[in-house]
Amino acid sequence: MMRLLAILLLLALPSQAWAAFSTSDDFDSYGTGDLTGENGGSGWGGAWSGSTAYDVTTAVSQSGANSVIYTDNGVEEQIARSFTAMTSGIISFYNRKTVTSTNADTPILWFTEGATPDVTNRVGGVGMSGVGANAGFFVQSGSTESQVQAYSANTWYKVDIEIDCTTDQYRVSIDDGAFSSWYNFRTTETQIDGLIFYINQSGSTSYSVYWDTIADGEAVAAAPAGTSTVRVYQGRIHTIQGRGVRY
Numbered sequence: 001m002m003r004l005l006a007i008l009l010l011l012a013l014p015s016q017a018w019a020a021f022s023t024s025d026d027f028d029s030y031g032t033g034d035l036t037g038e039n040g041g042s043g044w045g046g047a048w049s050g051s052t053a054y055d056v057t058t059a060v061s062q063s064g065a066n067s068v069i070y071t072d073n074g075v076e077e078q079i080a081r082s083f084t085a086m087t088s089g090i091i092s093f094y095n096r097k098t099v100t101s102t103n104a105d106t107p108i109l110w111f112t113e114g115a116t117p118d119v120t121n122r123v124g125g126v127g128m129s130g131v132g133a134n135a136g137f138f139v140q141s142g143s144t145e146s147q148v149q150a151y152s153a154n155t156w157y158k159v160d161i162e163i164d165c166t167t168d169q170y171r172v173s174i175d176d177g178a179f180s181s182w183y184n185f186r187t188t189e190t191q192i193d194g195l196i197f198y199i200n201q202s203g204s205t206s207y208s209v210y211w212d213t214i215a216d217g218e219a220v221a222a223a224p225a226g227t228s229t230v231r232v233y234q235g236r237i238h239t240i241q242g243r244g245v246r247y
């Protein structure tokens with residue numbers, strides 16, 4: 001009886017408490033030009049909103065014909081979008097930069113919490129930097145930065161950000177590699193509900209940065225040769241957690 005009661009209690013937990021990232025956009029339904037105002041994909045709470053320096057382009061793409069390009073213009077700026085709130089799960093996207101220079105601006109994908117996603121309510125994020133000891137993909141929590149791994153110019157990388165609002169931490173995997181250590185959110189949060197493509201204006205070298213294929217990391221995680229068992233195992237754990245079973 002106790003076991004039955006426990007199962008019934010678990011089934012009765014509100015699904016919102018276990019909500020995962022269930023949002024996607026491949027930018028392929030848009031015309032070229034300004035991204036701001038575009039409202040495709042699924043799982044979002046409104047259109048892309050922000051700087052007209054972010055454009056849909058066919059120059060290079062990771063999926064379909066289109067990606068998003070930002071070309072350096074020496075200004076700190078952002079474009080943002082709200083999505084259906086998540087409490088745990090994996091935000092997956094692809095990122096690419098034309099230079100590794102120490103003197104180029106730093107693009108960062110921030111995840112946020114708040115009615116309007118903005119750099120002021122950033123919670124954590126992953127950037128591509130050429131600066132100092134943290135050159136490469138790096139995570140940022142407040143003013144603390146830690147390198148995840150180096151990157152090569154003009155190469156698409158898959159970035160997975162695993163969110164955990166129970167511990168107020170996140171971790172990162174590049175190209176389906178091992179996850180980083182867990183890093184603290186800047187602020188404690190009950191949910192995450194927005195993201196930003198952000199440019200931290202810090203250098204003078206001209207460059208471009210691209211983003212493509214935002215998706216649920218659990219749904220799109222391709223199994224690299226020889227490691228399929230690991231990837232399937234991770235996916236199963238998340239599915240089980242989504243049904244409220246504790247370990």
Ligand SMILES: [Ca+2]
Pocket residue numbers: 033034035052053054055
């Ligand atoms: Ca534009």
Ligand SMILES: [Ca+2]
Pocket residue numbers: 026027028061062063064065066067212213
């Ligand atoms: Ca695409």
